[in-house]
Amino acid sequence: MKKVLVIISLLVATVVNAQSKFEDAMTRGLGQLKDAKTASDLTDVSSFFERVGDAEKTQWLPYYYAALSLYRSAWVDKSADKDKIADKCKDFITKAQVIENNADLYCLVQQVVILQLMVDPMSRWQTYGALAKDALADATKADPTNPRIYYLQGMTTFNTPEAYGGGKALAKPMFQKSVDLFKTYVPKPFYPDWGKEDAEKMLEQCK
Amino acid sequence: MHPTSKWLFTFLMVLVVANLAAQTRVSGIVKDNHGRVIKGVTISIKNSYDGGASDSTGKFSFKCYDKGLQTIIAKSIGYKTVQQPIVLSGTPLTVNFSLHEEINELTAVTVTAGSFEAGDKKRAATVLNSLDVVTVGGANGDITNALKTLPGAQQVGEQEGLFVRGGTGYETKQFIDGTMVANPYGASVPDIASRGRFSPFLFKGTVFSTGGYSAQYGQALSSAVILETIDLPESSQASASVSSVFVGGGLQELAKNKKSSWGINYGYTNLALYFALVPQGPAYFHLPEFHSLDANFRIKTKKGGMIKYYTTFGASNIGIRRPNIDSSLLNNAYGIINYNWYNNLSWREYLGKGWHMNLGSSFSINTDKINLQIQNQLNQRAFTNISYIDSINTAITSHQDLSQVKAVFEKKLSGISAIRFGGEYWYGTVKSIVKDTNHLLTDNFASLFSEADIYLTNDLAAKIGVRGEYSSQVNQFNVAPRLSLAYKTGAHSQMSAAYGQFYQKPENTYYYYGNQNLGYVKATHYLLNYMRTTTLQTFRLEAFYKQYDNLIETPPTYQFDNKGSGYAQGVELFWRDKKTIKDLDYWFSYSYLDTKRQFDKYPSQLAPTFAAKHTASLVVKKFFTKLNTGFNFTYSYASGRPYYYFQSVGNKYTVGDEGTTKDYNTFGCSVNYLTKIKKSFVVFVASVTNVFNSSNVYGYNYNHNGTYKAEINPPAPRFFFLGAFISWGVDRRQDAINNNL
Numbered sequence: 001m002k003k004v005l006v007i008i009s010l011l012v013a014t015v016v017n018a019q020s021k022f023e024d025a026m027t028r029g030l031g032q033l034k035d036a037k038t039a040s041d042l043t044d045v046s047s048f049f050e051r052v053g054d055a056e057k058t059q060w061l062p063y064y065y066a067a068l069s070l071y072r073s074a075w076v077d078k079s080a081d082k083d084k085i086a087d088k089c090k091d092f093i094t095k096a097q098v099i100e101n102n103a104d105l106y107c108l109v110q111q112v113v114i115l116q117l118m119v120d121p122m123s124r125w126q127t128y129g130a131l132a133k134d135a136l137a138d139a140t141k142a143d144p145t146n147p148r149i150y151y152l153q154g155m156t157t158f159n160t161p162e163a164y165g166g167g168k169a170l171a172k173p174m175f176q177k178s179v180d181l182f183k184t185y186v187p188k189p190f191y192p193d194w195g196k197e198d199a200e201k202m203l204e205q206c207k
Numbered sequence: 208m209h210p211t212s213k214w215l216f217t218f219l220m221v222l223v224v225a226n227l228a229a230q231t232r233v234s235g236i237v238k239d240n241h242g243r244v245i246k247g248v249t250i251s252i253k254n255s256y257d258g259g260a261s262d263s264t265g266k267f268s269f270k271c272y273d274k275g276l277q278t279i280i281a282k283s284i285g286y287k288t289v290q291q292p293i294v295l296s297g298t299p300l301t302v303n304f305s306l307h308e309e310i311n312e313l314t315a316v317t318v319t320a321g322s323f324e325a326g327d328k329k330r331a332a333t334v335l336n337s338l339d340v341v342t343v344g345g346a347n348g349d350i351t352n353a354l355k356t357l358p359g360a361q362q363v364g365e366q367e368g369l370f371v372r373g374g375t376g377y378e379t380k381q382f383i384d385g386t387m388v389a390n391p392y393g394a395s396v397p398d399i400a401s402r403g404r405f406s407p408f409l410f411k412g413t414v415f416s417t418g419g420y421s422a423q424y425g426q427a428l429s430s431a432v433i434l435e436t437i438d439l440p441e442s443s444q445a446s447a448s449v450s451s452v453f454v455g456g457g458l459q460e461l462a463k464n465k466k467s468s469w470g471i472n473y474g475y476t477n478l479a480l481y482f483a484l485v486p487q488g489p490a491y492f493h494l495p496e497f498h499s500l501d502a503n504f505r506i507k508t509k510k511g512g513m514i515k516y517y518t519t520f521g522a523s524n525i526g527i528r529r530p531n532i533d534s535s536l537l538n539n540a541y542g543i544i545n546y547n548w549y550n551n552l553s554w555r556e557y558l559g560k561g562w563h564m565n566l567g568s569s570f571s572i573n574t575d576k577i578n579l580q581i582q583n584q585l586n587q588r589a590f591t592n593i594s595y596i597d598s599i600n601t602a603i604t605s606h607q608d609l610s611q612v613k614a615v616f617e618k619k620l621s622g623i624s625a626i627r628f629g630g631e632y633w634y635g636t637v638k639s640i641v642k643d644t645n646h647l648l649t650d651n652f653a654s655l656f657s658e659a660d661i662y663l664t665n666d667l668a669a670k671i672g673v674r675g676e677y678s679s680q681v682n683q684f685n686v687a688p689r690l691s692l693a694y695k696t697g698a699h700s701q702m703s704a705a706y707g708q709f710y711q712k713p714e715n716t717y718y719y720y721g722n723q724n725l726g727y728v729k730a731t732h733y734l735l736n737y738m739r740t741t742t743l744q745t746f747r748l749e750a751f752y753k754q755y756d757n758l759i760e761t762p763p764t765y766q767f768d769n770k771g772s773g774y775a776q777g778v779e780l781f782w783r784d785k786k787t788i789k790d791l792d793y794w795f796s797y798s799y800l801d802t803k804r805q806f807d808k809y810p811s812q813l814a815p816t817f818a819a820k821h822t823a824s825l826v827v828k829k830f831f832t833k834l835n836t837g838f839n840f841t842y843s844y845a846s847g848r849p850y851y852y853f854q855s856v857g858n859k860y861t862v863g864d865e866g867t868t869k870d871y872n873t874f875g876c877s878v879n880y881l882t883k884i885k886k887s888f889v890v891f892v893a894s895v896t897n898v899f900n901s902s903n904v905y906g907y908n909y910n911h912n913g914t915y916k917a918e919i920n921p922p923a924p925r926f927f928f929l930g931a932f933i934s935w936g937v938d939r940r941q942d943a944i945n946n947n948l
Contacts, residue, residue, distance in 0.1 A: 025256050040262065043247055047260035051251040054280075083742060088247075088284045119742055120785060122792065122830065123336050130441045163835040163882045 025052045026061065026190045033069055039077035046070040053095065060105070061190050063096035067108055068192075074115055086116045103146035104192045106139035110152055132156065147181035148192070150174045151199040158202060172206040179203050231295040234268035235302040237261040237281060245283060245306060253278035253290070271295050285309055308665045310622040340407035342828050344839035345875015345896045347928060349402050350413070351392075354432065355843070356824040358749070358779035358796040359417035362845040362871055363817050365905035365919050367392040367400040370817045371417050372753060373775030373802030374429025374730075377714050381432045382424060384515065384553040385567035389609045389635075393497065394545030394575060396527045398905070398919050399489075404499070404521060404547070411437040417779075418732040418751055419705030422656040422672030422689045423615060423627070428711045428730040428755075436551075438513050439468050439505055443936050448474075450892075450930025452481050453497075469504040481927075488922045492586065493526030493542060512556030521547045528582065532910045532917055533596055537581050537589060544576040561619035565629075568612045577603040595911035601642055607715075609635040628657040641719045648718050650680035658689075666695035678712050678727075685710040685727055700739040707732050713759050720765045728769070729756040743786035745794075752776045758806035763855040773804025773812060793827040808853040808860045816906055819845035819871070837879045845871040850906045852913035863913040872901040877928075889933050896926045 029049050036042045046069040053062035067089040074085040089112045097105055110132045117128035139149045154174035160166020178199040187193045237248045244265025251258030252271055259269035271277070274295050279302055282288040286306035293302065339353065346352035351369055354360055361370035368376020381391040383405070395401035412435040420431045440459050447456045457472030476497040501519035508514060523545045531537035554566040579601040583589040591597055615629035633652040638645070658672035672689040689707035696702055710727040717723055736749040758771025783794035800820055803812040822845045830837040847867040854863030877894030897903070902924065907916040 021256075044260060047247075047249045047258070048256070050249050051258045052256050054251060055254050055256055081742075084284070091284055122785075123338060126338075126441070161832065161835055163888070165883065165888065 022052070022056060022059065023190075029062070029065060030190065033065060036069065036072075039073040039080065042069045042073035042076060046073065050092065053092070058099060060096040060099040060102075063092045063099075064105060064108065064192065067092035067096070067112070071108070071112055071115060082115050082119050086112045089115075101142065103139040103143035103149060106135050106142060107146070107148045107152055110135035110139070114156070145181055145185075147178045147185050147199065148195045150178035150181065151195045151202070154178060154199070154202060158206070168206045172203065175199050175203040175206060231271045231274075231297050232268065232299040233271055233279070233293070233295075233302055234266070234299070235304065236265045237267065237283075237304045237306060238265055239286070240305060240307050245286070248281055248283040248286075248304070248306065250304075251280050252293075252295075253280055281306060310662050310665050336413070337407040337410055340413075342837060342839045342877070342879065343826055344828075344841040344877045345843075345873065345894065346841065347402075347894060347896070347926070348407060350405065350407050350410075350432075350434075351403050353407070354415050356794070356796060356826050356841060357415060357417075358747075358781050358798045358822075359415075359430070360798075360822075361800075361817055361819060362822055362843050362873075363905070364400055364903070364921055365398045367395055367402075369430055369432065371430035372751060372777065373755075373773070373800060373804070373815065373818050374753075375815075375817060378427060378429035378711065378730075379432065380424075380427035380430075381434060383434050383517075383551050383569070384436055385423070385565060385613050385615065386551065386553075386569040386611045386631075387426060387633075388549070388569070389571050389607060390547055390549070390573045393521065394523050394525065394543050394547075396489075396525055396541050396543060398908075399527075399922050404519065404549070405434070409436055409517070410434045417749075418753065419689070419691060419707045419734045421670070422658045422674040422687070423629070425654055425656075425674055425676055425687065425709070426652075426711050428709050428728060429753075436515055436517060436553075438515070439465065439507060440470070443468075444934055445936055446472075446932065446934040448930060448932045451928060452476055452478055453930075465507075467504065467506045469502070471502045472500070474499045485923055485925075485927060488920060490528045490538075491526060492528050492540060493524050495523070495525045497521060497523040508556060510557050510559075512554065514552075514554045516550070516552045518548070518550045520549075521545070528586070531581065531596065531599075532908060532915065533593075534591070537583060537591070537596065538586070539599060540578075540580045540582045540586070542576075542578045542580075546572075546574045548572050563617040563619075565615040565617070566613070567615075568610075570608075570610045572606070572608040574607075575603070575605045577601070577605075603639060603641050605637065605639040607635070607637045609633060622662050624660055624662045626657070626659045628655075630655040637715050637718075639715075639719065646719055648680060648715060650678055650712070652676070652678045652680075652712075668693045676710060681712055681725065681727055683726055685729075696737075697739075699741050700737070703734075703736045703738070705732065705734040705736075717759060717761070717767055720767070723767045725759060725767060726757055726769045728758050730754065731756070741786075743784070745781065745783045747779075747781040749779045750777070751779075753802075755804055755806075758804060760805070760809075761807050762858055763860060764858045771804065771806035771809070773802065773806065773815075775800060775802035775804075775818075777801055790832065791827070791829045793825065795823070795825050797821070797823045809851075810853070810860045810862065813851065813862070814849045816848055816850055819848050821846040835881045838876070839879070840874070840876045842874045843872070847871075848906065850916075852909040852916070854913055864909070864916070866907075868904045868906060871903050871905075872899075873897045873903065874899050874901075884933075887933050887935050889931055892928065892930050892932065894926075894928045897921075897924055900924050 029045060029052065032045045036045050046066045049062040049066035049069065053059065053066055056062060070085055071089050074080045074082050093105055093108055113128050113132040113135060117124045117132065136149055136153055139146060154171045157166045157174060158168060158171035182196040182199060237245050239245050246261050246263045246265060248261040249258065250260065250267050252273055255273050257269060257271040257273065259267045261267045277293050277295055278290050279293040280288060280290050281304040283306065285308060287309050289304055289306060293300065340346065340350055341348045343353040343356055354369060355362060359371050363370045366376055369379040370376050371379050381388045392403055393401040414433040416431045416433065424431045440461055443461045444459045448454065453474055453476040455472065455474035457470065459468065459470035461468045477494065479494045482491060482494055499519060499521045503517045506514045526542040528538045528540045531539050549571045551569045556564045558564055579599060581589050581596055581599055611631060611633045613629065613631035615627060617625055617627045619625050631654050635650045637648040654674060654676040656672060656674040658670065660668065660670050662668045670691040674687045675684065677684050687708040687710055691703060691705040693701055693703040709730045712727060713725045717725060731754040733752045734749060739746040753775040755773035757769040758773060760768050760771045777798060777800040779798045781794065781796045785792040800818055802818050803814050805812045824841065824843045827840045828837060847870050849865065849867050851862055852864035853860040873896065875896040876898055877892060880891040882889050903921060905919040908919060909916050
């Protein structure tokens with residue numbers, strides 16, 4: 001009986017340990033992401049999530065955050081090679097999409113594409129603009145209730161001059177929709193939970 | 208202990224023990240195979256979260272909690288992943304990595320000698336895309352005019368065509384989706400260049416090769432302009448344009464499933480109003496008038512290939528009257544009516560197992576009715592009984608048709624190496640009536656070619672090709688080897704060298720004077736190129752030597768021969784920068800050219816009339832996002848070009864008079880303003896060529912005995928353009944995002 005108990009306890013411990021190990025790692029990584037200030041902080045966080053993703057193999061979240069942190073590092077470090085970073089981000093996203101394909105990953109695709117577009121907007125908007133649009137269309141198809149879709153859509157519109165079919169007036173309902181959806185949006189543990197304040201702030205700017 | 212608490216204790220112990228493995232510090236440095244440090248490489252222990260990343264000095268250091276035999280992995284995008292066993296025991300370890308670059312299309316060296324490639328395949332600072340073409344100040348949206356701002360091309364304005372590195376306009380050929388375009392330019396009158404027939408917006412990629420190009424292309428001695436049409440449009444759209452010289456409208460419909468599209472456009476150009484406002488040098492008895500109609504469809508195939516069809520029909524009528532150079536009482540009246548129909552059908556498909564297929568075909572017909580008449584002051588046909596004046600009276604009707612098919616197969620080998628082979632067949636006829644004499648030229652032309660792209664490493668590549676041709680008109684075979692090498696000298700820089708032989712059939716006009724026993728004209732190119740590119744900057748330096756053989760001589764006896772020869776050598780520089788100043792894009796090009804040739808009437812090797820020693824262009828474009836306005840300026844300079852009077856002495860020509868024109872200067876500018884009016888998007892364009900009114904001389908025309916010469920000038924010192932381009936529907940520009948994101 002004792003032996004059985006020990007074996008069971010060992011098994012349970014391993015499972016619980018593995019489970020909590022992943023959760024610990026996610027908690028730790030998300031904490032680091034929140035505190036990250038410099039580009040190198042962000043690339044370290046990305047590298048950490050990459051290792052978690054590689055070790056877990058069945059979790060899409062680490063890859064999502066590996067890409068997100070790296071993506072953010074490209075904005076912090078102005079001299080970064082944005083194309084190279086984007087390639088790496090896309091590599092993470094592809095790995096995540098093999099495990100699970102969802103609106104948040106498509107949203108991230110859009111963000112990465114915009115990052116590349118910004119390298120040379122005048123000559124890239126035709127190709128990358130279309131890719132960005134396709135990514136948000138895919139995201140909407142996957143989950144039309146994801147508030148980040150409308151926030152990103154709003155950002156693109158907001159930053160596009162009126163003469164090009166953008167502007168505050170057009171962006172406002174998009175931010176409004178995002179803010180409305182955020183009110184009822186409850187992410188699962190460790191799921192992407194950014195954008196609420198950004199959407200509210202942008203909506204304020206549109207008024 | 209209570210059994211339960213004992214169970215709990217065991218459980219806790221297991222947890223603690225599992226987490227309390229001894230730590231091992233692992234550190235090291237990551238370099239590439241050239242010994243350069245690499246940052247951002249992820250180092251990890253397989254199946255564990257432990258690891259780190261290399262910093263900007265290539266160093267990494269981290270703690271491991273696992274013990275025993277493990278696998279350590281170093282990986283970074285663009286490099287081959289390295290794994291190696293490692294024993295973790297608690298004592299600090301040093302592990303250094305050397306990563307090998309993966310052969311990758313984005314980072315590999317490209318064979319660039321001779322060519323300017325545009326398109327976003329490589330993401331490098333592309334040289335010219337369609338938007339660049341329309342925003343070159345003074346180019347008025349003409350591809351050829353925009354290409355003239357690149358090194359290698361001459362500032363020739365008195366005839367159409369690109370005069371590249373000492374070559375004539377005839378030596379440059381345009382290729383659309385693989386097949387040669389027989390009549391890329393509209394019909395023209397003497398001494399005034401006409402515009403190209405194709406809108407820059409038709410093309411997604413342009414390669415302007417000024418030498419050493421691929422064995423896939425032939426029948427162009429000096430240069431190839433390789434144009435790739437766009438695939439599916441991004442959205443359905445209706446468009447209209449109104450300007451000082453033309454009106455037009457079009458529709459582009461994209462199917463809901465985004466798998467196919469069709470489009471149609473019509474344009475009408477009439478310079479009557481414009482010429483009424485802006486006086487022109489020559490008098491027009493038929494003001495230039497052009498109709499153009501084009502249509503297209505594009506279908507995406509199941510396997511992701513594309514079938515594309517494009518057709519354009521053009522009709523034009525121009526009549527111009529200039530004073531006769533020998534008599535102040537007479538005028539030369541030149542009238543040309545032109546009809547042109549061009550069709551291009553291509554199919555690109557992936558065949559599986561690394562095989563790609565590119566099929567191209569084109570069919571074109573072109574009719575010119577030229578009437579050159581001596582007229583008196585009442586604009587009536589006049590006869591003088593003076594042979595050198597009356598002989599100007601000429602009527603030429605020329606009907607050309609050309610059908611082409613081309614097939615290219617490509618097989619990807621290991622890495623990104625590839626072999627390519629294929630062939631093409633042309634059938635062309637030229638029926639002409641010159642001064643009431645019929646001429647018929649028929650040509651069956653076939654070629655076979657084969658080419659290999661060999662990537663020895665990411666840093667060293669070779670392109671080896673050979674091309675064989677047979678033309679029934681020339682009745683000769685030719686074999687032309689081509690070879691290029693490229694070596695990457697740094698992360699952003701490379702050197703390339705190229706060698707190639709090029710053959711071309713003699714121009715059709717030589718056959719107007721009876722059957723001529725003429726062979727191919729030949730050029731041999733040697734190029735050396737250094738290029739440094741980053742995403743927003745390009746620096747390019749190229750030196751070349753070109754040997755011309757078997758050029759055609761046209762002595763006064765009309766016994767034409769292939770005994771001409773010549774050479775061209777020079778150095779060219781190009782610098783483009785979009786980085787230094789935000790929203791400012793500029794490029795500078797300079798060409799030094801030393802060339803001489805004996806051909807045509809040239810009795811010995813002379814610097815040709817279309818070659819300036821020094822040519823330079825500065826193109827500046829600045830876009831003000833807040834104003835939605837772009838300003839574009841282009842300054843071009845060319846040193847004086849030679850001119851000659853060839854006097855016929857017996858059965859030979861001699862140089863009766865010669866000289867050099869003054870330097871050529873032109874400064875063009877344009878302004879684009881983008882706005883939204885109700886639901887339509889409008890781009891207003893205003894442009895002026897030669898803002899500072901420089902009086903330019905392209906060359907001289909001589910009278911019958913060389914005692915008097917007259918300047919060849921542009922028809923008007925300046926060209927003004929004012930237009931509005933309107934589009935409806937989901938506008939592409941919606942996707943344009945400004946820089947504040």
